[in-house]
Amino acid sequence: MDKELRDAREDYLMGSLSENHVPESPLKLFNFWLEEFKASGNKDHNAMLLTTVKEDNRPASRIVLLKGLSKDGMEFFTNYESNKGKEMENNPNVALSFFWPELEKQIRIEGTVEKLSPEESDAYFKVRPRGSQIGAWVSPQSQKIEERDFLEQRVLFFEKKFEGQEVPRPDHWGGYRVNPNFYEFWQGRTSRLHDRVTYSQIEGQWKISRIAP
Numbered sequence: 001m002d003k004e005l006r007d008a009r010e011d012y013l014m015g016s017l018s019e020n021h022v023p024e025s026p027l028k029l030f031n032f033w034l035e036e037f038k039a040s041g042n043k044d045h046n047a048m049l050l051t052t053v054k055e056d057n058r059p060a061s062r063i064v065l066l067k068g069l070s071k072d073g074m075e076f077f078t079n080y081e082s083n084k085g086k087e088m089e090n091n092p093n094v095a096l097s098f099f100w101p102e103l104e105k106q107i108r109i110e111g112t113v114e115k116l117s118p119e120e121s122d123a124y125f126k127v128r129p130r131g132s133q134i135g136a137w138v139s140p141q142s143q144k145i146e147e148r149d150f151l152e153q154r155v156l157f158f159e160k161k162f163e164g165q166e167v168p169r170p171d172h173w174g175g176y177r178v179n180p181n182f183y184e185f186w187q188g189r190t191s192r193l194h195d196r197v198t199y200s201q202i203e204g205q206w207k208i209s210r211i212a213p
């Protein structure tokens with residue numbers, strides 16, 4: 001066993017979390033923690049691990065960026081024909097995870113995903129940098145490609161194709177919204193006796209519990 005890995009552990013002293021002092025709405029707490037992490041000046045504060053379920057029931061995880069937050073949930077954008085796109089088409093159950101070591105916090109969310117409307121996807125696509133808009137046309141995300149030059153050639157092709165005009169949103173690219181039905185807020189504490197507060201949606205109401213670390 002690698003000694004460095006075996007001995008690597010932190011003691012967490014920064015905060016605490018009580019099931020008796022959390023808001024009724026998990027979204028409110030989520031927002032509060034997200035704002036706290038954003039204010040700490042860390043890079044990629046909106047990066048989240050998205051886990052989907054493959055057709056053979058095995059999970060698959062990757063990072064995507066949280067691009068919108070509303071009362072209905074968390075929004076992100078991707079290629080609908082990517083592996084994750086196909087997985088969510090087949091099975092809308094997903095999980096999101098956030099790990100913010102600088103605050104000794106973790107958030108886990110479970111829920112179901114739905115596509116944003118074409119209008120909502122258009123609105124976000126319009127404000128992306130032109131290079132990213134072209135990129136959405138260029139990359140057959142998750143497909144095998146022979147070499148990087150394949151991408152470079154396609155950049156030239158689509159730059160020429162859309163020269164002098166706005167880049168339209170490709171049909172295969174757009175957003176999703178995760179509607180949460182479960183949240184866990186984890187605050188690191190000393191000696192591994194961490195605080196864990198969960199919110200489970202039961203008959204339209206959020207039920208708050210403390211669970212053992």
Ligand SMILES: Cc1cc2nc3c(=O)[nH]c(=O)nc-3n(C[C@H](O)[C@H](O)[C@H](O)COP(=O)(O)O)c2cc1C
Nearest residue numbers: 044047062063064065077078079082083084085142
């Ligand atoms: C910091 C970071 C942010 C990312 N943001 C996105 C994103 O918002 N949308 C996206 O499709 N991929 C994003 N990616 C790339 C994905 O992690 C992944 O490689 C890609 O979406 C293909 O996943 P799939 O083959 O499982 O569909 C990001 C990667 C990193 C490291």
